[in-house]
Amino acid sequence: MPKEFTKIAELSELREGKGSVHRFEDDEIALVKLEGGVYAFMNICPHQHTPLVDKYGGQISGENLMCPMHGWTYHVKTGKCINESGKLKMLEVKVEDGAVFVRRGIKS
Ligand code: FES
Numbered sequence: 001m002p003k004e005f006t007k008i009a010e011l012s013e014l015r016e017g018k019g020s021v022h023r024f025e026d027d028e029i030a031l032v033k034l035e036g037g038v039y040a041f042m043n044i045c046p047h048q049h050t051p052l053v054d055k056y057g058g059q060i061s062g063e064n065l066m067c068p069m070h071g072w073t074y075h076v077k078t079g080k081c082i083n084e085s086g087k088l089k090m091l092e093v094k095v096e097d098g099a100v101f102v103r104r105g106i107k108s
Contacts, residue, residue, distance in 0.1 A: 005101035018057030040093045040102045046086035
């Protein structure tokens with residue numbers, strides 16, 4: 001049985017093309033609002049496990065997010081690394097009545 005969605009933010013808090021950091025259960029996740037969608041992923045670079053998004057919103061250019069440590073770059077919508085072999089752990093997102101909900105375990 002799929003897990004329930006958890007409200008994580010108000011849509012109005014998110015800025016287009018910027019990441020934001022949120023607590024979800026025991027983890028830190030990042031939300032990125034981009035081109036009409038909202039994307040959620042664990043805020044950990046698969047390379048050496050450092051945060052990808054900080055209070056300044058992360059290094060996002062177009063649809064790509066670059067890790068500030070060594071430059072691995074991820075496609076925000078799919079989580080795929082475009083210059084190495086890693087992949088972000090994505091979460092499923094639902095936007096309803098101006099609120100952003102997430103749940104894990106649906107996308108990998
Ligand atoms: S820790 Fe992210 S690229 Fe190395």
